[in-house]
Amino acid sequence: MSVASLLDKTVVIARRDLLTAIRYRTGFVLSAIGALTELAAFYYLSRAVGPAFRPEGLEYFSFLLVGTGF
Amino acid sequence: MSAVILESVSKIFRHRPALFNWLGRERAGETVALDHISLEVPAGSVLVLLGPNGSGKTTTLKLISTMLLPDRGRVVVEGFDTTTDSRAVRARVGFAVAAERSFFPRLSARENLDFFAALDDIPRRSRAERVDELLSRTGLHDAADTLVMKFSSGMYQRLGIARALIKKPTVVLLDEPTRSLDPGLAAQFWNLVRELPTQGASVLLATHNFNEAVAVGNQVAVLFKGSLAAGRNLSGTVSVDELRSFYFQTTGELEEVEPVLVRGTR
Numbered sequence: 001m002s003v004a005s006l007l008d009k010t011v012v013i014a015r016r017d018l019l020t021a022i023r024y025r026t027g028f029v030l031s032a033i034g035a036l037t038e039l040a041a042f043y044y045l046s047r048a049v050g051p052a053f054r055p056e057g058l059e060y061f062s063f064l065l066v067g068t069g070f
Numbered sequence: 071m072s073a074v075i076l077e078s079v080s081k082i083f084r085h086r087p088a089l090f091n092w093l094g095r096e097r098a099g100e101t102v103a104l105d106h107i108s109l110e111v112p113a114g115s116v117l118v119l120l121g122p123n124g125s126g127k128t129t130t131l132k133l134i135s136t137m138l139l140p141d142r143g144r145v146v147v148e149g150f151d152t153t154t155d156s157r158a159v160r161a162r163v164g165f166a167v168a169a170e171r172s173f174f175p176r177l178s179a180r181e182n183l184d185f186f187a188a189l190d191d192i193p194r195r196s197r198a199e200r201v202d203e204l205l206s207r208t209g210l211h212d213a214a215d216t217l218v219m220k221f222s223s224g225m226y227q228r229l230g231i232a233r234a235l236i237k238k239p240t241v242v243l244l245d246e247p248t249r250s251l252d253p254g255l256a257a258q259f260w261n262l263v264r265e266l267p268t269q270g271a272s273v274l275l276a277t278h279n280f281n282e283a284v285a286v287g288n289q290v291a292v293l294f295k296g297s298l299a300a301g302r303n304l305s306g307t308v309s310v311d312e313l314r315s316f317y318f319q320t321t322g323e324l325e326e327v328e329p330v331l332v333r334g335t336r
Binding site: 005008009011012013015016019020023024 | 174176177181184185188189191194217
């Protein structure tokens with residue numbers, strides 16, 4: 001399979017998944033709200049903990065984002 | 071030249087009892103779906119598979135499409151063995167599947183076909199044109215941008231056919247393709263099937279419908295209990311009644327059906 005063909009297939013699969021996610025409207029909106037709420041919670045938690053706490057040498061907010069996102 | 075050859079093919083489905091078989095009623099066993107079937111589909115022709123439920127029609131189509139592999143014998147599609155050259159076979163075979171779960175319900179008909187066209191390596195520049203052409207040929211052009219979750223079973227049927235044809239297969243497998251179509255659409259579909267051999271494709275069509283067999287077939291093969299019971303040419307002079315008689319005489323089901331027919335004619 002050529003690289004172009006592989007790339008093309010990857011694009012259509014991603015497009016299919018995106019279109020499907022968008023069209024489950026309620027689920028899509030709830031997921032977006034959930035993600036934003038989580039982001040806000042992390043932000044305020046890191047503010048509450050303060051800048052002195054730097055696990056692995058990172059800001060706590062970045063640490064939380066990377067830790068939960070990946 | 072034969073497009074498809076089945077050489078003494080057998081397919082056996084083995085089943086085991088469920089893990090928690092408390093009552094011990096389930097027994098291990100096997101079902102012989104196909105028993106030493108030999109069959110040839112001449113290139114550029116339409117072969118109709120007739121047979122009662124469970125006779126092995128769908129298993130035959132699945133063996134040709136490589137969805138199943140034979141336990142004995144071999145299946146050859148345009149010179150390629152389905153066991154050893156399955157990729158080459160899949161590139162040549164289009165199998166019309168009409169089940170709702172074969173499509174993505176939240177995508178439109180056009181988006182679904184575009185997706186499958188990409189998977190079938192249709193170049194991006196010609197994909198839209200090919201999708202449009204097939205939507206027109208299957209009578210779905212007006213519903214092209216409708217989400218398929220809103221489709222009727224007949225529309226799914228037509229979308230399944232469009233999906234099978236999208237890669238311009240040289241062997242087309244159709245499993246009861248007009249099951250959910252009204253008579254008008256069925257007749258329109260038969261025209262489409264008759265066109266396929268003129269475009270170089272060979273067709274295997276499994277059906278229970280004698281009208282359909284006579285309308286599109288060049289040859290008919292009758293399967294019964296996993297065996298090839300009979301075969302004959304369907305020249306233009308074979309009528310639906312003749313085919314029906316041939317079928318019931320071959321399968322021996324006539325005696326069971328006769329009283330019902332007699333009652334129906336009173």
